[in-house]
Amino acid sequence: MKGSTLKDVAREADVSVASASRVMNGIGTVTEDVRARVLEAAERLRYVPHWGARSLVTSRTNTVGLLLPDIYGEFFSEIIRGVDIAARARDLHLLVSGSHGDLAEAAAVIESMSGRVDGLLVMSPVASAGDLPVTVPLVTIGGRPDGSERCAIGVDNFAGACTAVRHLAANGCRRLAHISGPAENLDAQERFRGFAATASEVDPGAELRVREGDFTEEGGHRAMAALLDRADRPDGVFVANDMMAAGAILAIKEAGLAVPEDVAVIGFDDIPLARFTSPPLSTLRVGVCELGKQALEMLVSAIEAGDASEVEGIVISPQLVVRESSKRGTNTN
Structure with a gap:
């Protein structure tokens, strides 16, 4: 069934097509009486505006x-x-x-x-x-x-990363590590910078324990497994996002270790998943x-x-x- 047109609305409301157009497109001025008649006619006829034509009038695509x-x-x-x-x-x-x-x-x-x-x-x-x-x-x-x-x-991101590292240190972690995002990612760069600056305060002179990830669960799992292979296995890990942190927790468990008793983990973003990992994930909430x-x-x-x-x-x-x-x-x- 063919839908109603703007011309039909104008005829039903007993106004000009130009007046009906001004009402439906929200441009120009019309009297309140004309506005009410056009809107009532449009409702009776179940008129649906043609967005392509409307954009020509308003210069907007909505x-x-x-x-x-x-x-x-x-x-x-x-x-x-x-x-x-x-x-x-x-x-x-x-x-x-x-x-x-x-x-x-x-x-x-x-x-x-x-x-x-x-x-x-x-x-x-x-x-x-x-x-x-x-x-x-x-x-x-x-x-x-x-x-x-x-x-x-x-x-x-820098301040958030600093907060994450200080939280791990306040909870007794001394061998801190970071699973970063991709090196070219601007957000990942700032999170790494915050980790590096604050980790040097906790463990002055120590080598930075860092593995690059790709913001996926698989990337976090691979990076965490590599960190656990180190002789100086970390006891606290700041992960650049929650997706990778979920993968990191799985890698820790697969290695026969416990979270957080052996390795504490904190992520970044607070996506809905963070509440449902096992154990639930500490993180930096971005909203x-x-x-x-x-x-x-x-x-x-x-x-x-x-x-x-x-x-x-x-x-x-x-x-x-x-x-x-x-x-x-x-x-x-």
């Missing part, structure tokens, strides 16, 4: 793009969930794609979204906003949150879903302002969440 380095795993799922919740509340559509950490692929995805979105949310841990071919308002997620970048939302919501709200502000430089950036300070994986005694600081 769609935003979200570009992530990957779409696998709970972290990215939570980011998408947060953005989607905020977008739906504003009647916005969402296009999601992954760049797989490749700058050329990210550029290609952004180009493919050109003309289809009003703005872009981009998490590109290997690039800054200036490296991307963007012609619409852009909000970057992650990267270097020094507080100076406009229209960006980031995490204080991933909320981060996605905040990023979308920031993008809407940039779109409405028409100038991303007018929107101030946000830096999130991770909060320590203590669970059983790091409790070696009574100190839980």
Whole structure:
């Protein structure tokens, strides 16, 4: 069955098509009487706006793009969930794609979204906003949150890593180790920097025990197994994200050791999975879903302002969440 058109709505409301268009698109001015008649007619006729035609009138697509380095795993799922919740509340559509950490692929995805979105949310841990071919308002997620970048939302990874290491030390760990993210990842670099700075305070002059991971459970498992093979086996491990921490806990158990009695573990992000590992995982809470919501709200502000430089950036300070994986005694600081 053919749906109603804007012309049908105008006829039903006894107004011009131009007046009906102004009401349905929210542009221009009409009297309250005309607005009420058009909306009532649209409801009676079950009129559904044609978004393609509407975008020609408003110069808006009512769609935003979200570009992530990957779409696998709970972290990215939570980011998408947060953005989607905020977008739906504003009647916005969402296009999601992954760049797989490749700058050329990210550029290609952004180009493919050109003309289809009003703005872009981009998490590109290997690039800054200036490296991307963007012609619409852009909000970057992650990267270097020094507080100076406009229209960006980031995490204080360095401070979070320092908190994690100090927590392990306060719980009696002295042979500290770190399972890092990929070397080229900006967030991973800051978490490593925080680990290195604080570990040297706990164990001055000691060699840094570090294994690089890839932010997956398998990567964490491999890295932890390698650390356990060392003569100076660590008794406390700061893992750069919760996914790898879950793999690390499994590797410790497979080696016949106990968490946290033999090796204490702390992760980063506080994804939903962290509460359900065995034992439950201590971590640094970022509020991933909320981060996605905040990023979308920031993008809407940039779109409405028409100038991303007018929107101030946000830096999130991770909060320590203590669970059983790091409790070696009574100190839980």
